[in-house]
Amino acid sequence: MELTSYFSDRQRLTLKSLWIPAIIMVILGITITIIRGEDMYSRPGTYTVAFLLVNLQWSFVYGWEHIYNKDYKKAIIIMAGFFLLNMAFDAFLNKAYRFLPAFIDVTLLSTIWSALQVAGVCYISGKRNFWQIGLVAGLIICYTTDVPSNPLSYIRMWPFNLSSISAEFILPFLVYGWIYLAENYFNEKGYNDIITSKIQVTSGQEYRFLYPLVAVSCWVIIFQFSGFLKVITSTGYSWSEHSGFQTHTTLTRVVDFVMEVSIFYITAALTRNIVISRMNTIANNNGWLYLLHFIPVLNIIAWIIVAKAPSQHNSKSENSVFYLAERNTAIKYFIIGLGVLSTIWSLWGVYQLSARFGASTVTGILFLILFVKLVNYFFLDKGKNAVILLVVLTTIATLVQFIVSIRTGRSEFALLMASVLSYFFLIEIFYPELEQADTSEVAI
Structure with a gap:
C-alpha cells in the first residue's frame, strides 16, 4: 500500500517507544562522565571503560528496533556485530594509519565506516535498498552528530551538562528518524512527493517529531560547517573545538564540503516543507510564527504552538x-x-x-x-x-x-x-x- 504520510504504522510504533533508549542513553552518558576522570582519549591498543560504554550506547540504539519488536535474534546480531566490529576497526586504524596513502586519512575512513554501519544494520533488518539507505542516512547521522558515529580512536566529550544530556537524549530519535525517512524515500512509491510537498496534510504528532529532527539537524550542520570553515581558514592546525572532521587532506576536505552543503540543503528544505505543511493543515499563515521556526530557542515556542493547534484541513486541496x-x-x-x-x-x-x-x-x-x-x-x-x-x-x-x-x-x-x-x-x-x-x- 502506498504511503500517504511520512511514516508507516510499524515505524510510528517504534518512534513512539524511543523515549526508553533515550533515557538509557542519558544514564550511560552520565556514567561515562563519572568514570572517565580526566582521560578523554582511548590510547592506541587499549580500550578504556568510557570507550566501551560509548560503543555500547550506539550498539543499543541500533538494536532497539528489534528489541522493541521482540526480534531478539536480530537485536543480538546487530548489537554484538556493531560492538565488536567497532573495536576491530579501531584496532585497525591504530595500526594502519601510518601506512595510508597521502590522499586518504582516518577521518575519511571513519566517515565511510559510519555509512557502512547503517547499511549493515539495514541489511540485517531486511530492508530493501539497504545500500542506498545506509549511504544517505549513515552520512547524515555521521555529520549531524558532530563526530563520526563510532568511538574510533578518541572520545570527544565535555563536562556533562544540559547540552550533553540533550544530545544523548535526542540521539535515538535522530538515528531512527533519518533511517526511516531514507527507507521510505528509496522503497515507497511517490514518497518524494510527500517530503517535497508544502501542502501535505501533517498531523500534530508527525510535526511534533519531524520538526525537531530536521531543525536540530539543520542547525547542527550549520555549526559543523562553520567549524569546517574555521579549520580551513586557520593558519595553524585547529583541533576538535572547531570541527570533528578536521583534516589536512584535500580529498577529505572536498568530501566534507560537498556532504555538509548537501545535508544543509536537505535539512533546510525539509524544515520549510514540514513547517509550511503543518501551518497549512492548521489554517495558520502567520508570517511571524513562521519566522520563529528559524530562530534557535524561540523556535521552541513556535513548535509548541503549532504542534498543539487543532487540524483544520483534511486534504491537499484544502491546504493548497x-x-x-x-x-x-x-x-x-x-x-x-x-x-x-x-x-x-x-x-x-x-x-x-x-x-x-x-x-x-x-x-x-x-x-x-x-x-x-x-x-x-x-x-x-x-x-x-x-x-x-x-x-x-x-x-x-x-x-x-x-x-x-x-x-x-x-x-x-x-x-x-x-x-x-x-x-x-x-x-x-x-x-x-x-x-x-x-x-x-x-x-x-
Missing part, C-alpha cells in the same frame, strides 16, 4: 487553496524596513572604517556590495530574483567581512550559513508557490 490565498503584508514591510536600516548602518560602519584606516580595495568592494543590497531591498516585493540576489549579496558581504576580520570564530561563520538559510524564509514570505507535484495533484 489556503496556501495560495492572500496573506498579511505587514511582515514584508517590516523585513524591508529593517533590512534598509541595518544596511545603512553597515554602510556607515564601512565608511567609518575607511575614514579611520584609509580606503582599500576590500572596503571599496564591501561598500559596493552593501549599496547594491540597499537598493535591492526596495525591489524585494517586485520579483523572485530580488530575493535570490539579496541572499547572495548578504552571504558575500558577510564572507568579505569575516575574511578581513582577524578574529573570526565558529559563531561568526555560523552567521554566514544562517544568511543562506534565510532564503527558505524569505521566499515563502514574498513569493509562496506550490511545487510541481503539488500543482499537478491539485489540478487532478
Whole structure:
C-alpha cells in the first residue's frame, strides 16, 4: 500500500517507544562522565571503560528496533556485530594509519565506516535498498552528530551538562528518524512527493517529531560547517573545538564540503516543507510564527504552538487553496524596513572604517556590495530574483567581512550559513508557490 504520510504504522510504533533508549542513553552518558576522570582519549591498543560504554550506547540504539519488536535474534546480531566490529576497526586504524596513502586519512575512513554501519544494520533488518539507505542516512547521522558515529580512536566529550544530556537524549530519535525517512524515500512509491510537498496534510504528532529532527539537524550542520570553515581558514592546525572532521587532506576536505552543503540543503528544505505543511493543515499563515521556526530557542515556542493547534484541513486541496490565498503584508514591510536600516548602518560602519584606516580595495568592494543590497531591498516585493540576489549579496558581504576580520570564530561563520538559510524564509514570505507535484495533484 502506498504511503500517504511520512511514516508507516510499524515505524510510528517504534518512534513512539524511543523515549526508553533515550533515557538509557542519558544514564550511560552520565556514567561515562563519572568514570572517565580526566582521560578523554582511548590510547592506541587499549580500550578504556568510557570507550566501551560509548560503543555500547550506539550498539543499543541500533538494536532497539528489534528489541522493541521482540526480534531478539536480530537485536543480538546487530548489537554484538556493531560492538565488536567497532573495536576491530579501531584496532585497525591504530595500526594502519601510518601506512595510508597521502590522499586518504582516518577521518575519511571513519566517515565511510559510519555509512557502512547503517547499511549493515539495514541489511540485517531486511530492508530493501539497504545500500542506498545506509549511504544517505549513515552520512547524515555521521555529520549531524558532530563526530563520526563510532568511538574510533578518541572520545570527544565535555563536562556533562544540559547540552550533553540533550544530545544523548535526542540521539535515538535522530538515528531512527533519518533511517526511516531514507527507507521510505528509496522503497515507497511517490514518497518524494510527500517530503517535497508544502501542502501535505501533517498531523500534530508527525510535526511534533519531524520538526525537531530536521531543525536540530539543520542547525547542527550549520555549526559543523562553520567549524569546517574555521579549520580551513586557520593558519595553524585547529583541533576538535572547531570541527570533528578536521583534516589536512584535500580529498577529505572536498568530501566534507560537498556532504555538509548537501545535508544543509536537505535539512533546510525539509524544515520549510514540514513547517509550511503543518501551518497549512492548521489554517495558520502567520508570517511571524513562521519566522520563529528559524530562530534557535524561540523556535521552541513556535513548535509548541503549532504542534498543539487543532487540524483544520483534511486534504491537499484544502491546504493548497489556503496556501495560495492572500496573506498579511505587514511582515514584508517590516523585513524591508529593517533590512534598509541595518544596511545603512553597515554602510556607515564601512565608511567609518575607511575614514579611520584609509580606503582599500576590500572596503571599496564591501561598500559596493552593501549599496547594491540597499537598493535591492526596495525591489524585494517586485520579483523572485530580488530575493535570490539579496541572499547572495548578504552571504558575500558577510564572507568579505569575516575574511578581513582577524578574529573570526565558529559563531561568526555560523552567521554566514544562517544568511543562506534565510532564503527558505524569505521566499515563502514574498513569493509562496506550490511545487510541481503539488500543482499537478491539485489540478487532478
